[in-house]
Amino acid sequence: MxxxxxxxxxxxxxxxxxxxxxxxxxxxxxxxxxxxxxxxxxxxxxxxxxxxxxxxxxxxxxxxxxxxxxxxxxxxxxxxxxxxxxxxxxxxxxxxxxxxxxxxxxxxxxxxxxxxxxxxxxxxxxxxxxxxxxxxxxxxxxxxxxxxxxxxxxxxxxxxxxxxxxxxxxxxxxxxxxxxxxxxxxxxxxxxxxxxxxxxxxxGNGIDTALFDPAAVSPAPELSDAGPTIVFTGQMDYPPNVTAVELFAHEVMPRIRSVHGDARFAVVGRAPTASVRALEGVNGTVVAGAVPDVRPWLAGADIVTAPLLIARGVQNKVLEAMAMARPVLLTPAAATGIDGRDGEHFALAEAPAAMAERALALLADRAEAAVMGAAARCFVVAECGWDRVxxxxxxxxxxxxxxxx
Structure with missing residues (x-):
């Protein structure tokens, strides 16, 4: 060569x-x-x-x-x-x-x-x-x-x-x-x-499982006094991400907050559009914008979600959340290319009512959610390291x- x-x-x-x-x-x-x-x-x-x-x-x-x-x-x-x-x-x-x-x-x-x-x-x-x-x-x-x-x-x-x-x-x-x-x-x-x-x-895409390791990161202080927190991470001027967080804030969060009135939805990512910034305060939504490091926000999340309706390829945001041993709620589109199993490595749902139902189930059984998060990390460590990919x-x-x- x-x-x-x-x-x-x-x-x-x-x-x-x-x-x-x-x-x-x-x-x-x-x-x-x-x-x-x-x-x-x-x-x-x-x-x-x-x-x-x-x-x-x-x-x-x-x-x-x-x-x-x-x-x-x-x-x-x-x-x-x-x-x-x-x-x-x-x-x-x-x-x-x-x-x-x-x-x-x-x-x-x-x-x-x-x-x-x-x-x-x-x-x-x-x-x-x-x-x-x-x-x-x-x-x-x-x-x-x-x-x-x-x-x-x-x-x-x-x-x-x-x-x-x-x-x-x-x-x-x-x-x-x-x-x-x-x-x-x-x-x-x-x-x-x-x-x-x-x-x-x-x-395929890989993940740095040494960097995204829950044992090496403390939760973001901003989440310390929060109720149940659901986190989305991504580039927030990318249209599919914008559509996803708008759907979740307007159609999924009201159902979750009918059970957990103090639940929050944190949107984390650079360059939020005007429509994303307008979600601040809507049904418990917090627009964090750009942060120095997404890992503390993932570490502090009760659930990480990727409710994408349009998704191409493997979503890094999903691999990162799985590596951080978080229970991940995602649409079938966002799960494309990740050969995990629904109910074991992540929770799949598409319609807003189904998303809310899966989220509420994870919040109701924290032990089961922790088992899912641990299984998710084991999966990406075994299958998704960059050396292997x-x-x-x-x-x-x-x-x-x-x-x-």
Missing amino acids: SEILFLAHRVPFPPDRGDKIRSNHLLRRIAELAPVHVGALADDDADLAQEGAVAAVAASHCVVRRSAPLPLAALAALGQGLPVSLAAFSSARLRRWVAEVLESRPISAIFVFSGQMAQYVPPEFRGRVVMDFVDVDSAKFEAYARTGALPRRLLYAREARLLRRFEERVARRATTSLFITAQERALFESRLSFGVRPDVRTL LAPLRMLISGLEADAA
Whole structure:
């Protein structure tokens, strides 16, 4: 193996949100295999401030601030017939850097994290290309198009249509394409047109069980004088998370508070939208916003919930709560890709009334809830450690399996 080019749509530091957690662990593991050159985009000044962390693991790097506001990117995409996702993550400076690296360094493989970054892989590159789609983005926009309001539904439908075509072209160009769950892989393969089938595989998500260890963390002081507390964690400007907490606050919490009048619902995560902030005080909801560390909030939770109606791939928030030995209440969508069992490793429910019923049962039998939490931690320790999950990475990048065959 010579050297590797790693492309990511966000700076993989700090690993404090779902996509960055995955890209961070991938980058660190790849850097153990060979010298790695990192090209990434920065959303803001905080991302740019992580350039030193990138430099510490990279042989060379290029971190570029995304400068085009989303409305301008949308206009550019409409004018060029492109998905907005591509225009929003386009950078002439990053393209020049990629060309320079490929010309000057012995790059044998390019690892692409997230579909938007496939636009930077030159068609003339003859090495291996590993494309980590993570999940099927076009399917997510199809779901938005079914549930959103006009005129956004039309824009989402356009994005879904164009992204679907782009995703297939990328998969046919790549040596191997990766998805985070078998379900996402099967969904993607079912959407391919006729022809030679590209190599599509599953590479799951992991969890740092030493970091997320209930024995190492004390509950958040903010929860010390609270009644029963249900916690949600996540990026709070992400539409599926916004929809989830709104549903839980308005439709599930009244049922829970009819039995536990002092029950609270804590929404923990950066960048809460105006509609999320407006939930403060609604049916016992507390909008904590960004916190330095989510682990104390998980440690202090009586229940952690993930009531997602739209979810793609494995939810890091669920793995983190399970690793912290919390009883987790989640929808079937949020449980995708986690091969635990309902009633043993977590509690599944979908409709608001069913969610409230499962939550009340967990609150009524704290001993059983503790057993579920302990079983959840045992499950993720055994099945979801990053070493286990990323074991195939060397073969995927080097192609040794194909060479041996």
